[in-house]
Amino acid sequence: xxxxxxxxxxxxxxxxxxxxxxxxxxxxxxxxxxxxxxxxxxxxxxxxxxxxxxxxxxxxxxxxxxxxxxxxxxxxxxxxxxxxxxxxxxxxxxxxxxxxxxxxxxxxxxxxxxxxxxxxx
Amino acid sequence: xxxxxxxxxxxxxxxxxxxxxxxxxxxxxxxxxxxxxxxxxxxxxxxxxxxxxxxxxxxxxxxxxxxxxxxxxxxxxxxxxxxxxxxxxxxxxxxxxxxxxxxxxxxx
Numbered sequence: 001x002x003x004x005x006x007x008x009x010x011x012x013x014x015x016x017x018x019x020x021x022x023x024x025x026x027x028x029x030x031x032x033x034x035x036x037x038x039x040x041x042x043x044x045x046x047x048x049x050x051x052x053x054x055x056x057x058x059x060x061x062x063x064x065x066x067x068x069x070x071x072x073x074x075x076x077x078x079x080x081x082x083x084x085x086x087x088x089x090x091x092x093x094x095x096x097x098x099x100x101x102x103x104x105x106x107x108x109x110x111x112x113x114x115x116x117x118x119x120x121x
Numbered sequence: 122x123x124x125x126x127x128x129x130x131x132x133x134x135x136x137x138x139x140x141x142x143x144x145x146x147x148x149x150x151x152x153x154x155x156x157x158x159x160x161x162x163x164x165x166x167x168x169x170x171x172x173x174x175x176x177x178x179x180x181x182x183x184x185x186x187x188x189x190x191x192x193x194x195x196x197x198x199x200x201x202x203x204x205x206x207x208x209x210x211x212x213x214x215x216x217x218x219x220x221x222x223x224x225x226x227x228x229x
Contacts, residue, residue: 044220045220107213111167
């Protein structure tokens with residue numbers, strides 16, 4: 001059974017940093033690209049970032065480029081999102097999601113339950 | 122940048138009725154690069170359709186997708202009580218990834 005479990009969310013002040021983690025199990029982690037998608041309270045889905053299975057390619061939404069860094073550890077079956085320079089508009093539930101293939105851009109067939117990031121003073 | 126516009130914003134129907142949800146792209150999208158998701162309150166999204174018309178594993182056949190170019194449709198043939206939720210279209214491919222703003226399907 002595929003399982004994705006996010007952690008690391010919480011309350012942080014504007015300008016601060018946070019590192020999200022996603023523990024994956026139930027599939028051959030290194031064979032699939034992974035994504036982060038966020039959802040602000042009461043709002044729709046916003047794609048944030050993705051990384052290929054080999055970690056050779058990474059992509060970011062313009063709204064987070066230069067502030068967020070996606071990475072993965074294929075030995076530990078872990079996905080990460082390092083978030084720096086956080087802003088109030090980054091407040092959202094952050095979902096970890098598995099892409100259907102090794103290629104970074106594709107539909108996501110499994111999602112975690114999300115971790116809430118709140119940016120406020 | 123591709124913008125996906127979903128309509129209507131809210132759709133009010135009764136169980137047993139047919140639902141037709143639209144997703145229009147600001148520029149042509151490959152049919153192999155369009156997906157639909159369902160999201161219920163407090164839950165993560167669930168993949169329904171990918172490549173415009175291919176049902177994901179375990180998705181009932183009352184859900185179907187169609188379209189090409191800039192116009193795509195998600196159809197639910199006969200609404201079940203558990204189908205009332207928010208639906209998102211999703212464009213992926215060689216360029217950046219985008220989601221539509223969502224259509225809320227509510228019980229009339």
